[in-house]
Structures are given as structure tokens and as C-alpha cells.
Amino acid sequence: MNYKITELLMKLYLFAFSMISSMCLFAQVNTLSKPAIDTGELGKWPRVCEPNISPSGGYISYCIDGQPREGRTLIISDSGGFWKREYVGATWCYFSGDDRQAVFLIGDSLHFLMLGKPDKERVIEVRSIQYPSAGRGEWLAYEKKATPGQLVLFNLLEGKETYLKGLSDYMFERSGKALLLKDTLNDRTRLYYLDLNTGLMKKIWTGEPLEKASDYHFDAEGDQIVYTVKGEQGNKQKNSIWYYKRNSDSAELKLRDGDIRIDSDLQIIKNSGFSKDGHWIFFMLQQKPETLKRPGPDAAMVDIWSYRDIQLQPEQLISNKKNNIYRSVLATEGNSFIQLDKGEERLAMLPIQVTGDMVIINRPDSSGKADPIKDLSYPPSYYLMSLKNGSKKLLQKKSLAFKNFYFSPENKWLVYYDEEKRNYFSYNILTGRFLNLTGQLPARFTSDLVMGNSSSHPAVSGVAGWVRDDSSLLLYDNYDLWKIDPAGHRPGLNVTAGYGLMHHVKLRLLDNGSVYSIGDTLLFTGFNTINKYNGFFQQVLASGKQPELLTMGPYTYYKISSQNALDHSFNHGMSPIRASLANYWVVERQSATEAPNYFFTHDFKSYNPLSHLAPQTNFNWLTTELITYKQLDGTMTQGILYKPENFDPSKKYPVIFNYYEQLSHRLYEFLRPEFTRENINIPWFVSQGYLVFTPDIHYKLASLSGRTAGQWACNSIIAAAQTLASLPYVNGQRMGLQGHSFGAEETNYLITHSHLFAAAAEMAGVSDMISSYLTLAPSEDILIEDRERQRIKESGQDRLGVTLWQRPDLYLEASAVLHADRITTPLLIVHNKGDDIVQWRQGVELYLALRRLQKRAWMLQYDEETHEVLKQNNAVDYTIRVTQFFDHYLKGRLPPKWMTNGIPVRLKGLENGYEQDKSGRIP
Numbered sequence: 001m002n003y004k005i006t007e008l009l010m011k012l013y014l015f016a017f018s019m020i021s022s023m024c025l026f027a028q029v030n031t032l033s034k035p036a037i038d039t040g041e042l043g044k045w046p047r048v049c050e051p052n053i054s055p056s057g058g059y060i061s062y063c064i065d066g067q068p069r070e071g072r073t074l075i076i077s078d079s080g081g082f083w084k085r086e087y088v089g090a091t092w093c094y095f096s097g098d099d100r101q102a103v104f105l106i107g108d109s110l111h112f113l114m115l116g117k118p119d120k121e122r123v124i125e126v127r128s129i130q131y132p133s134a135g136r137g138e139w140l141a142y143e144k145k146a147t148p149g150q151l152v153l154f155n156l157l158e159g160k161e162t163y164l165k166g167l168s169d170y171m172f173e174r175s176g177k178a179l180l181l182k183d184t185l186n187d188r189t190r191l192y193y194l195d196l197n198t199g200l201m202k203k204i205w206t207g208e209p210l211e212k213a214s215d216y217h218f219d220a221e222g223d224q225i226v227y228t229v230k231g232e233q234g235n236k237q238k239n240s241i242w243y244y245k246r247n248s249d250s251a252e253l254k255l256r257d258g259d260i261r262i263d264s265d266l267q268i269i270k271n272s273g274f275s276k277d278g279h280w281i282f283f284m285l286q287q288k289p290e291t292l293k294r295p296g297p298d299a300a301m302v303d304i305w306s307y308r309d310i311q312l313q314p315e316q317l318i319s320n321k322k323n324n325i326y327r328s329v330l331a332t333e334g335n336s337f338i339q340l341d342k343g344e345e346r347l348a349m350l351p352i353q354v355t356g357d358m359v360i361i362n363r364p365d366s367s368g369k370a371d372p373i374k375d376l377s378y379p380p381s382y383y384l385m386s387l388k389n390g391s392k393k394l395l396q397k398k399s400l401a402f403k404n405f406y407f408s409p410e411n412k413w414l415v416y417y418d419e420e421k422r423n424y425f426s427y428n429i430l431t432g433r434f435l436n437l438t439g440q441l442p443a444r445f446t447s448d449l450v451m452g453n454s455s456s457h458p459a460v461s462g463v464a465g466w467v468r469d470d471s472s473l474l475l476y477d478n479y480d481l482w483k484i485d486p487a488g489h490r491p492g493l494n495v496t497a498g499y500g501l502m503h504h505v506k507l508r509l510l511d512n513g514s515v516y517s518i519g520d521t522l523l524f525t526g527f528n529t530i531n532k533y534n535g536f537f538q539q540v541l542a543s544g545k546q547p548e549l550l551t552m553g554p555y556t557y558y559k560i561s562s563q564n565a566l567d568h569s570f571n572h573g574m575s576p577i578r579a580s581l582a583n584y585w586v587v588e589r590q591s592a593t594e595a596p597n598y599f600f601t602h603d604f605k606s607y608n609p610l611s612h613l614a615p616q617t618n619f620n621w622l623t624t625e626l627i628t629y630k631q632l633d634g635t636m637t638q639g640i641l642y643k644p645e646n647f648d649p650s651k652k653y654p655v656i657f658n659y660y661e662q663l664s665h666r667l668y669e670f671l672r673p674e675f676t677r678e679n680i681n682i683p684w685f686v687s688q689g690y691l692v693f694t695p696d697i698h699y700k701l702a703s704l705s706g707r708t709a710g711q712w713a714c715n716s717i718i719a720a721a722q723t724l725a726s727l728p729y730v731n732g733q734r735m736g737l738q739g740h741s742f743g744a745e746e747t748n749y750l751i752t753h754s755h756l757f758a759a760a761a762e763m764a765g766v767s768d769m770i771s772s773y774l775t776l777a778p779s780e781d782i783l784i785e786d787r788e789r790q791r792i793k794e795s796g797q798d799r800l801g802v803t804l805w806q807r808p809d810l811y812l813e814a815s816a817v818l819h820a821d822r823i824t825t826p827l828l829i830v831h832n833k834g835d836d837i838v839q840w841r842q843g844v845e846l847y848l849a850l851r852r853l854q855k856r857a858w859m860l861q862y863d864e865e866t867h868e869v870l871k872q873n874n875a876v877d878y879t880i881r882v883t884q885f886f887d888h889y890l891k892g893r894l895p896p897k898w899m900t901n902g903i904p905v906r907l908k909g910l911e912n913g914y915e916q917d918k919s920g921r922i923p
Contacts, residue, residue: 034620034645037673037687042879044069045615045672048588051598053079053577054095054102055137057584059115060610061093061102062598076102076113079584079600081608083116096156097137103156105129110142135176136580139196143167153179153194162199177222178246182213189213191251193225193244204244205251207231213242217273224332225251226281228271239268241283243332254281254330261337266326275354280329280387282351285339287324327351329359329387338390348382349405356411357387358429365398384414384429395427406463408470409515413486415473417459422446424459424475426486435488443477443494443501449565456795461508461562466515467541474516476562479506481522483542495522496539499546504530506563507537507547510575518542523604526552527563532626532667534559534573536604550604555591556668565662565696570669571596576604586610590670592624592642621645622686626667627693629723632715638664639695639720642686647729654734654890655691655724656680657717657757660743662696675875676882678740678763678868688883690890691730695720697746703801708814709742710749717746721756734758734890737825738882741765741838741867742797748816748846751825759889761882763830764838764867767846769793769815773804775839820849826856826923828885830878832865856923858885858899880914888923899923 046066053060061076074090077083090111093104102113110129113121129142140154151170153162169182181192181201189207194200207213211231218225223246230239238258244251257267262285271283295301326341340347340361348360362380379400383392396402401420408415414427415437424437424445438445446457464474464481472483472490479500483493500507505526516522524537524547535552539545551557558573573596574588583602590596595614599607625641640663643653658680673683682692697716702708707715717737725732737760739747744765751760766772773793793800793811804811812818827850831843843859850857860881862874869878887893898913900921 034618036689037619037683039675039876039879041615041619041673042681042684043672043674045595046613047672048596048598048611048613050092051574051577051586051588052093052095053579053584053586054099054115055097055579055581056099057579057582057602058099059095059102060586060598060600061095061104062586062611063090063092064611064613074104075611076104076115077610078116079608079610081610085113085119087111094131094140095137097135098157101156103131103140108145130170130172132172132174132176134174135172139172139176139179141170141172141179151181171216173218173222175222178218180216180218180225191227193246195246202249204248205242215270217271219274219278220276221278224274224278226254226271226274227251228268228283237267241268241271241281241330243281243330245332254335255283255337259337263339269325272327272351274332275351275356277355279332279357280354281332282327282329282354285326285328331387336388338385338387340385348380348402353405353407354387355407355409358407358411358414359385359387360395360405360414361385361392362402367398384427393432404459404462406473408473408486409466410470412470413473415463415486417445419457419459422457424484426488428487435486437473437484437486437488438475438482438492441477441482441484441492443480443482445475445477447562448478449562462513464509464512468515468517474509476508477501479504481507481509481524481539493542493544495541496524496537497544497546499537500526504528505537505552508560508563510558512560516541522547525558525560525563527559527665528552529665532665534668536576538604551607554668555589555594556670557587557589559665564665566660566665568660568663568666570666570671572669591668592670593621593645595670620687622671622683623647624667626664627723629720631719635698637696637698637716637719639693639716640664640667641724642682642692642694644686644689649729651729652731652734653689653691653729654731654736654886655693656685656736656738656886656890657693657695657720658682658738658743659695659697659713659717659746660739660741662698663694664696666694675872676879677870677875679743680738680761680882681879684879685883685886688887690886691724693720693724699799701799701801702810702814703807708749708800708810709798710746710753710814710816713746714750714753717750718754718756721754725756732756736760736886736890738762738886739765745798745816749814751827752816752819752822755824757825759828759886760825761828761830761885763869764832764835765842766798766838767815767817767842767849769798769800769811770804771845772839772842773811775841817845817849820846820855821853823850823853823855826885826889827858828882829857829859830862830869831859832862832867832869834864834866837867877912880912884914894918895921895923 046064049063049065051062059078064073067073074087074093076085089106090104093102095102100115102115104111108125110124110126111121125145127143127145127148131140138157140156142152149166151164151167166183167181168184171180178196179194183190187209190203191205193202193204208231211229213227213229215228225244227242229242240256241254242251243254265288266285267288269284269286274281326339327347328339330337345361345363348362360382362382364378365381366378379398381397382395382402384395385392401418402416403419404417406415417424423439426435426437445460447460460476460478464476466473472485475482475484480494480496480498483495496507505528507524507526510523510525518541520541522539522541526537527534533552534555534557536550537547538550539547556573558575577586585601587599587601588596589599595616597613598610600610601607622642622644626638627641628636628638631637671683674681685692695716697713699709699712721735724730735757737747737750737757740763744762747760747762748765748767773790792798800810829843829847831840833840847857847859862869865874869875884896888895894916896913897915897917900917900923903911903913
């Protein structure tokens with residue numbers, strides 16, 4: 001059957017299904033005044049996006065995706081909301097630097113709108129358009145449809161047009177200082193540099209025939225350009241790196257394939273741009289494919305696996321592909337060249353982190369013992385390398401704990417974090433002196449939000465910023481911000497005066513990583529870990545006072561990763577956008593009952609609404625309640641209870657538990673109705689008359705605590721089920737479980753250790769800890785490191801902390817498949833053959849066990865899907881089936897025929913079995 005027809009039928013079925021559900025709810029609850037969400041709404045709700053504010057803050061623009069349906073509308077208004085225009089189909093908006101014009105595109109039509117005036121605009125049909133991404137609203141460049149090959153350079157402030165003919169491509173420097181132009185004459189590419197401050201244009205490079213220039217990068221100041229040229233010479237590829245500096249006569253050849261400084265088996269592939277200070281160009285070399293040796297025709301093609309192999313052989317194939325790329329560096333002044341990745345040496349930081357003439361490299365130290373927890377690799381030794389002459393100085397021998405390297409802006413200091421010592425250290429580049437920066441401070445700089453390896457101690461976050469002249473650096477503990485002297489001469493200062501810890505508020509700078517001066521006003525986002533409120537604070541640097549609360553409430557404005565327990569969020573919010581010339585801002589606000597919308601503010605205290613999306617008000621939406629409860633071991637935890645808007649406390653509701661580590665930070669995040677693709681879509685199930693509860697689960701290393709991850713899950717989820725079952729509006733006989741991935745592994749464990757639950761559904765979960773531990777990754781064709789299976793079990797999310805042979809009891813206890821005979825809960829398994837995270841056999845093992853034990857179990861497998869269900873028709877299908885499954889066991893509805901009769905393989909894709917089985921047959 002045609003997939004589009006199938007999808008249409010599925011949607012019609014779900015629509016009818018949701019209407020029946022809605023009518024049933026109406027019959028039972030007289031207070032229902034809004035319809036349940038139907039499938040026509042799933043994935044279709046409009047959302048605000050792409051906000052922009054004019055340089056002086058007088059005008060705002062944003063888009064609404066999904067308004068109209070399947071379309072987009074651009075909104076342009078003044079910041080007070082008195083003047084407003086809407087344009088259907090517009091894709092972006094750019095403001096002039098004088099706040100007088102807005103420029104936007106609808107299809108091929110470029111519109112120039114006079115702001116605050118009666119409708120007055122001019123329209124030009126264009127083939128292409130560009131503007132400086134961080135400019136002052138001065139320049140715009142476009143190619144008219146009527147005159148292809150002719151570029152119009154338009155000054156929005158002066159209204160002046162300049163025409164440039166014969167050009168095939170162009171690119172602005174991000175701040176609007178310059179424009180790089182390209183044309184072709186007689187098969188030769190030519191590049192031009194146009195200085196937009198002076199109006200002078202120079203031809204900086206003319207290529208040979210068939211040479212192509214690409215990978216253009218300006219430096220941070222906009223004064224330098226680097227690009228890669230690819231060409232052929234004698235049937236061999238010859239690539240090169242070229243460099244141009246403002247006011248030079250022409251571009252300079254920096255390095256070409258065949259240069260005696262490059263190993264003969266390597267070639268240039270691309271450049272990565274400049275270091276922060278613009279003194280160095282980073283680029284990559286790659287091993288030439290023709291230099292690889294090929295076995296002879298009579299060679300025995302045998303894999304020889306040795307216990308001495310640091311990497312498994314399939315993983316070596318992947319590593320070989322990764323490791324034949326070598327990062328290298330060129331000086332902009334002079335002709336210095338260093339291959340940074342060479343042999344086993346590797347650059348231990350990102351090129352963008354390099355601020356001066358030093359880098360950190362590491363090299364595995366085989367004099368140590370290979371660490372089985374850390375990928376069977378040798379602990380590396382770390383070196384400080386000079387980019388000027390390539391000299392190296394040993395910093396640390398044989399350490400797996402050296403992390404988070406930061407050079408100070410003036411390059412006087414190197415700061416790093418040591419996971420074993422759980423502290424930050426400084427290293428004086430001039431004197432070579434090390435200093436523990438945080439060991440004596442009354443605060444903990446180790447993160448309390450560790451998802452996976454409970455035996456490691458990562459930092460809360462990186463360096464938050466610096467004070468000018470390298471006099472101090474800014475570091476976060478879990479709640480507050482500290483100013484610390486890298487030389488240790490002055491005691492550390494708690495910038496936020498302990499406010500964060502005192503009020504359970506995690507404070508994080510909005511302008512993270514900047515360089516500040518004493519007396520600067522710092523702007524923070526704050527997240528309260530107890531009541532989950534979010535808001536903004538400000539603080540004068542080094543004032544000694546507590547931060548000023550600007551706004552805080554039951555909303556999500558903006559949270560960064562180190563404030564949340566996990567990245568499993570519906571919406572982190574948006575970092576506020578500031579006008580470039582004034583202290584005006586666009587802020588996004590949302591809650592569980594309030595769709596994300598934009599607001600205008602000048603002080604983060606008063607907010608003027610800009611957008612007014614509220615699709616949830618048209619349907620029986622949901623509410624959230626934060627519940628604090630006692631776990632089985634007597635400790636306290638939290639969870640979110642999602643209830644329908646028309647909640648009736650006199651009614652008994654079925655409840656579904658959905659979980660994955662800690663999720664209570666989502667209390668005031670807005671959920672969008674979508675088809676279920678992994679974890680259940682909470683708005684959909686709440687609209688169908690369910691309660692949904694998402695508990696926090698807290699884990700410790702099994703080898704130290706004696707509890708496996710499954711036992712920690714039971715500690716929280718079973719206690720949550722008992723707590724909710726005691727509530728008068730919860731039907732304790734109709735409770736279900738659903739989890740995905742690690743949450744699915746927890747589901748499998750829970751149903752082998754509890755009979756509380758009437759139904760359970762899991763997608764892509766581990767069921768056999770031993771086979772998962774001793775099995776390679778799902779496919780050699782997918783770039784998954786095969787060793788990862790053992791690492792995840794020992795030191796990753798499973799947190800066993802030991803090998804199988806050190807504590808076989810933990811592995812046996814954690815394997816649901818070995819306890820399948822205890823299961824009484826009907827189980828719906830989803831596991832796809834293409835799963836690239838958890839082996840398909842994990843689902844098959846549990847299904848085969850339950851089938852042999854004649855227990856109620858179904859397994860879904862979607863072709864061409866991986867760890868989740870992504871294709872729309874498959875997501876529609878899964879939404880139907882998982883809803884029908886829970887409706888039968890948690891609401892007592894008739895089962896569908898696919899549950900009672902199954903679907904023979906010969907009818908795959910031809911019959912779906914959605915129809916209710918009225919024969920009385922029991923699944």
C-alpha cells in the first residue's frame with residue numbers, strides 16, 4: 001500500500017479515535033468545555049522563532065512557524081506594540097542601523113519597509129542576498145534577477161547603491177568591514193577584497209585554470225582572510241593555503257602540497273580559520289589515499305585479534321579513518337609551520353580556544369598501565385607547546401584527569417581542572433609554577449549534575465570569564481560565582497556573596513566567557529533547584545553585595561546546561577537578545593501552561609508582550625504539580641505530575657510513569673503535542689484522560705553502594721507509584737510504565753521486581769547486561785566505538801563500577817532477561833534492527849524469553865529506523881499502537897486485532913490490525 005495513503009488512513013483513524021475519547025470524557029465529566037487534542041494538531045502547533053531587535057531597540061521582528069499551517073509569517077512591530085505589520089512567507093528580517101528600515105525576503109522578492117510609517121515599501125526581485133551577520137545595519141548586497149552577474153552593494157544608512165559586474169560569488173566579513181568577491185575569467189578564478197570603510201577594491205588573487213578557492217575565513221577583527229585552493233597538477237590533486245591581510249597588495253601563498261615541510265604521504269584538505277588573536281592559521285592535513293599499501297592477490301585475508309590490542313579491530317577501522325586527519329598550524333607573520341597531530345600526539349584543545357602562542361598537546365604514555373575503564377588506553381602525558389618554535393614542556397605525566405584547558409586573554413596563565421583532585425589549578429607560563437586555586441575555598445567546584453560516570457568528578461562548568469589584565473578569573477561552584485587570583489596573592493571572592501547557595505539558586509552569566517572590568521554590571525540567569533523557578537539577577541563585579549533579583553517566577557526564561565540535571569528538556573528557553581546600541585532586550589518566556597512568547601524589556605523587571613501565541617487554550621490542556629515524596633530507602637526526591645486542565649478530583653485516573661534520570665527541572669517548560677517517537681508524548685496522553693508522572697531518580701556507583709541502576713530506579717519509581725496510589729483520584733490498579741533507551745532498561749528491570757503495574761512499554765532498552773557487555777556495537781558501518789558497550793556498563797550510565805568477573809552478582813542482578821519468569825506485567829517492546837545505540841538482540845532476547853514463558857509480550861520492529869522512530873508514517877503507527885496498548889490495560893477498552901491475532905509477515909504493510917476485536921478474545 002502507498003505510504004501516503006497508509007499515513008492518511010492512520011491519521012483518520014487517530015482522529016476518530018481521539019474524537020471518541022473526547023466524547024467519552026464529555027459523557028463522564030460535565031465540566032469539559034474544551035476538546036481533547038486530536039491528531040491533526042500533533043506536530044502542527046505554531047511557534048515563535050528568529051527574533052531580532054533593531055540597533056536602537058525601537059523595533060522588533062520575529063517569525064511564527066506554522067502560521068498559516070505549513071507556512072511562516074514575519075511580524076515587524078515597534079517595541080511598544082502600537083505599529084505592526086505581518087508578512088506571510090517572509091523568511092528573515094534585517095534592520096538598518098538607524099532604525100529607519102527593515103529588509104526582508106518573501107520568495108525571490110526583497111522588500112524594503114520604512115519603519116513606523118504608513119505602508120511604504122519598495123520591492124526588488126533578487127537571485128541572492130547577503131548581509132553582515134554582526135554588522136551595524138549598514139550594508140546589504142544582492143543580485144537582481146533582471147541583471148544576473150551584477151552585484152548591488154547597498155548602503156542602508158546613506159541610500160547609496162554601488163554596482164559590481166561579472167561576479168559569481170560574494171561574502172561579507174561578519175562585522176561589515178569588508179566584502180570578499182569572486183569572479184571567473186578564462187577558467188581562472190579571481191578574488192577581490194573590498195574595504196567597505198574606504199571603498200577601495202583590490203584584486204588579491206588569480207588562480208590557475210581548474211583551481212577552485214573555498215573555506216574562506218576572516219579573523220575576529222575582520223582584517224585578515226585565509227582560504228584553501230584546490231587544483232590539479234599532472235593528474236594529481238594539489239591544494240594550498242592562501243592568506244591576505246588588509247592593505248596588502250595581494251594574497252600570499254602560505255603552504256602548498258609538496259612543500260618539503262609536509263610529509264610526502266600527506267596533503268592539505270581544508271583550513272579551520274584563525275586563532276582568537278589572529279596570529280595563527282589552523283588547517284588539516286590528510287593521508288593520501290594512494291599511499292595506503294594493498295595486500296597482494298595471494299595474501300591470506302585474516303583478522304588477528306590479540307589480547308594486547310588497545311582497540312578492538314572493528315574499532316581500529318573507524319579510528320584509522322578518524323586519525324588520518326592531522327591538525328596543523330601556520331603563522332600569519334613569517335613562514336612557521338607545525339604539524340600538531342603527529343604520531344600519537346594530539347592537540348588537546350579546540351583551535352578556537354587558542355588565544356596566544358601556546359597550545360596543549362597530549363601523548364599516550366605506554367610506561368603506565370592501560371586503563372580498562374578508560375577505553376583500554378594508556379593515560380596521556382600533557383605538554384605545553386610553543387607555536388613559535390615547536391618546543392614542548394611537560395605539564396603532567398600519565399593522567400586521565402587533566403580537563404578543561406583555558407589560556408588567559410593576555411596569555412600569562414593556563415588554567416585547568418583536575419578531576420582526581422577535584423579542583424582548578426593555574427600554571428604560570430613564565431615561571432612554570434602550579435597553584436591549586438580552589439582547594440582552600442569553602443565551596444565545591446565539582447558538578448552535582450553527573451548523569452553517567454558516578455566515579456568521575458567533572459567540573460561544574462568551565463571558566464566563566466576573566467578580569468582585565470589577567471588579574472582574576474571567574475569560576476562557578478554549583479550555585480555561585482567566584483573571582484579568583486591566578487597568582488594566589490589575593491583570597492578568592494564569592495562575587496555573588498553566597499546568595500545562590502543560600503537560596504538554592506544556580507546562577508550563571510548570560511555573557512559567559514567575556515573579559516570584564518571591576519565595577520561592570522553582570523547579568524545572570526538563575527534557576528531554583530527546589531521550586532524550579534527561573535529568572536534574572538544582576539550584580540556589580542566585586543561590589544561585595546548580594547545580587548539584585550530582577551525577576552523570578554514559575555516560568556522558563558533561559559537555562560544553561562549546568563543548571564539542569566540533564567539535557568532531557570522540552571525547551572531550555574532562549575538567551576535574551578540585546579539591541580546593539582542600547583540597553584533594550586527581547587526575552588522569551590514560557591511555562592507548562594503558557595506557550596513560548598517574546599517580550600520586550602529594558603530592566604528585566606517589567607515586560608511588554610510582543611507575541612501572543614496560545615494554541616493550548618483551544619484544547620483541554622494540562623497542568624503540572626511538583627510532588628516531593630519519600631523513596632523506599634527513606635530519602636526524599638521530586639517528580640512532576642501532569643494532569644488534564646479539566647481535572648476532576650472525584651474521578652479515578654489511570655497513570656503512566658515516564659522516566660530518565662532527573663526530569664523535575666522541566667516543571668515550567670512547555671510541551672508540544674507531537675507523535676510519539678521514543679518517550680511518550682505527554683500532552684497527547686494527558687489529553688486522552690491519563691495522568692503522567694515523571695520522577696527524579698538518583699544513582700550511585702553499584703560497586704560502592706551495592707545497588708544497581710535498576711534498584712535505584714525501583715527506589716524512586718515504586719515509591720512514586722505507592723505515593724500516587726494513595727491519592728483519591730488515582731486508580732492504583734491501572735498504572736503503567738514507559739521508557740526509552742536507558743529508561744527502557746529501567747522499565748525491563750522494574751517489571752521483574754514489581755507487580756504494581758498493569759502494563760509497560762519500552763523502546764530500545766537493554767535486557768541482558770552480560771550479553772550487552774560482551775557484544776560489539778550494532779553495526780560496523782555506523783561510527784560507534786565498539787568498546788563503548790563495556791565502558792557504559794562499568795563507568796557510564798549503568799554505573800556498575802567493576803568488571804563482570806569482579807562482581808558477576810551485579811551483572812546477573814541487573815539483567816532483566818534472567819528474571820523474566822517473574823514478570824506478570826504485559827509488555828510492549830519496540831526495538832529496531834537498525835538501532836545504532838543498543839543492540840537489536842537486547843529486545844529479541846527479552847521477547848524470546850517472554851514468548852517461551854508464555855507471558856504477554858509484543859515486539860514492534862520498524863524498517864529503516866534506528867534508536868527511535870523518526871519517519872512520520874512510522875511515528876503515526878507507533879502512536880496508535882502504544883495508545884491502544886495502554887487503553888486496553890489501563891482503561892479497559894477492547895483490544896485491537898494486532899494484539900489478539902498478530903499480523904503475519906506476509907501481510908506486513910498491507911494490514912495494520914488497528915480495528916477493535918469485539919470477539920471477546922483476550923490478548
